[in-house]
Amino acid sequence: MTEPTAPGEGQATRVIEVDYLARVEGEGALYVRTEGDRVAQVDFKIFEPPRFFEAFLRGRRHDEAPDITARICGICPVAYQMSSVHAMEDALGITIDGPLRELRRLLYCGEWIESHALHVYMLHAPDFLGFQDAVQMAQAHPGVLERGLGLKKAGNLIGQLLGGREVHPINVRVGGFYRVPTRKELASLHDPLSRALDAARETVRWVRGLPFPEFERDYEFVALRHPHEYPFCEGRLVSSRGLDIAVSEYPTQFAEQHVARSNALHSRLAARVAAGEPGHYLVGPLARYNLNADRLGPIAAEAAHDAGLAPGCRNPFKSILARAVELVFACEEALRVIDAYTPPPLPHVAGELRAGVGHGCTEAPRGILYHRYELNADGTIADAVIVPPTSQNQATIEDDLRALLATRLALPDAELQWQCEQAIRNYDPCISCATHFLKLEVDRR
């Protein structure tokens, strides 16, 4: 951080520069310029390298995509695999149902548990309690951190069994899995997940007591919605303002826009842009909860009710509460799948190679992750498009910061920076999916 620069005539001029944003997955940059008591500019910059993976995939075999894209992020490899296999299956006309579909939901439960536990306990909670980081929080509340690590481990057990290993799962393939677990193997997860469910419910009780800043905005929430289930891999894309489309309509309803200050592409809702509106929207746990609260299991629904979380919540700082409720849901859903499991006759469904286009959109822990592939007749990839959730939230993060800063400019630089970082962490931005390197700069003129 640099010291404030000399104020201009009648204006307070200050510059805050931070080399990187702590506790944000990956790195990027935030630039804020204020003029007196006015917020003049907020740029949440993502320095996206050339869209390496999209280019890298061209010419590769279609069945390589799940394992290659899983390497984009160390936190959410399952999300990349799931969006990838669903897009490929869409292109090849393969339908997955029965136990194979259930196992995919279970694998996704594991990733949500791991990712949400990591974010709630290690990354976001320290903000609310005034700790610099999880290490400092552990010195004061070791039992709380142990609970978070225990939850994360339960998610990891699912990943190890179904994914084939604990990071970068290798057992997922187009059409299903390379190997499916026996009933006995899956049953071994029951007790750890039961304990995790208790810990997740305790997490909600703990999180609801955190001090949430007073802050609300009128978002357009976007998430998948399934007729019967809280969404993981299937459903229609819906929004709180009436969007209701098939996943295959994503390219026509969402516009990726290049922003000069950033190498990343910003996503917009095309219909809003056509109507002269910004078209910004919000994806992730708060959007999923607001659009799918009636699809939660009974235990998660009760936890949400007891925590005072109701559909329509517009405070982004309460995303940690939605994340905690989803932890309960993921444990509850995992137990449902484990207890009802009967192994499928075959570990995967075969499909014929053909030229075509496929779309896949699944709910990564941070929000919808869209993949589109164009396949040649021999099954090689002619074109690939990958839109991670953080790219979609990028403009909304800027809007939040603009609104937050407008009411807090009187704060000292350090505190202002802290609140900006906390506001960004509301989104658990997985910037390494879209970029690397994050810097924060507040320029007060």
Add this chain to the structure above:
Amino acid sequence: MKRPAVLGIGNEYRGDDAAGLLVVRALRAAGAVQGWDLLELSGEGAGLIDAWEDRPCVVLVDAVALAGLPAGTVLRYDDPASLPPDTELRCSSHAFGVGAALALAEVLGRLPPVLVLYGINGQAFAQGATMTPAVDDAAARVAADIAQAIREKEWNAHA
């Protein structure tokens, strides 16, 4: 108690960041290490704590970025506390990386009894970057060093 382990950390699509993975793969290919687990990890910190839990001895290999030292420089720390405070373990670009895992595990009393860190200094970490030849060579040297230490039972009292 689980077996001792060598943990190679990195992302193979980020140039020199893959150094830790190469070390583990070299050890595996040589078949030089019996009785040890050889694991490839992304460097996500909480997962690391899980990975070393209940192990008598852990050797952790990661790429580092240390200004002023040439690519391929190998650093070895037999005590995590001796790590220079400004050492940038590359996976610190993750939200909760290797450095945070070491610090949190120390606070919670969850460090393994013996933890040896190897850092291989790199310079090219962008997505799609090509591995620097000196880092590639260094990974082979580290693999040989670890194999020899295990062969000579350097950590045997614990492993």
